[in-house]
Amino acid sequence: MATExxxxxxxxxxxxxxxxxxxxxxxxxxxxxxxxxxxxLEEQLADPRLRHARRWELETSELARIDLACAYALLxxxxxxxxxxxxxxxxxxxxxxxxxxxxxLDAVATLEE
Numbered sequence: 788m789a790t791e792x793x794x795x796x797x798x799x800x801x802x803x804x805x806x807x808x809x810x811x812x813x814x815x816x817x818x819x820x821x822x823x824x825x826x827x828l829e830e831q832l833a834d835p836r837l838r839h840a841r842r843w844e845l846e847t848s849e850l851a852r853i854d855l856a857c858a859y860a861l862l863x864x865x866x867x868x869x870x871x872x873x874x875x876x877x878x879x880x881x882x883x884x885x886x887x888x889x890x891x892l893d894a895v896a897t898l899e900e
Contacts, residue, residue, distance in 0.1 A: 801827045802850070805834060812840035812872075817849035820857040828857055832864035841872050845896075848878025858890035866895060875899060 802818035820828065837843070843865060847853075865874050874896035879887060887893055 801831060803828065803831060805831060805837075807836045807840060810839070810841040811844060812837050812842070813844040813846060815846045815849075816853075819852040820850065820854055821852075822854045822856045825854070825856050825860060829860050829864075832860060837864070838868055841870070843872050843874045845874070845876045846878060847876055847880070847883055850883050851880065853883050853886050855886055855889060858886050858892060861887075862890050862892050862895070865892075873897070 801824055802816060802820065804815040804817075806813045806815070845861070865872065874892075876887065876892070876896050877899045879898060884893075884898065887896075887898070
C-alpha cells in the first residue's frame with residue numbers, strides 16, 4: 788500500500804510590516820519569525836527602498852520569538868547596504884534579545900528598551 792506524501796505546510800503570513808518615510812525605514816515585527824519564513828523575510832529585506840534608507844527602525848515589542856536564521860538574515864541585510872544605515876531595535880523581549888545577540892546584531896545596532 789503506497790502512502791501519499793503529506794503536503795508541505797504553507798508558510799504563515801510574514802509578521803513584518805514595512806513603512807518608508809523619507810530616509811527612515813520602519814519594520815514592525817509581531818508574532819514569531821520562524822525558519823520557514825526565512826525566504827519571504829529575505830525577499831522583503833531585499834526591497835529596493837530599504838537600500839536607500841539611512842536609518843532602520845525595528846519595532847520588536849510584539850515579536851515573541853525570532854529564529855536564529857531570521858536574525859542572521861536581518862544582519863546580512865543591514866550590513867550589505869552600499870552605505871551603512873543606522874540600525875535601531877526597539878522593545879525587544881529578553882528571548883528576542885538573546886537571539887539577536889547570538890547573531891551579532893547587537894554589534895551593529897542600538898538596542899533600545
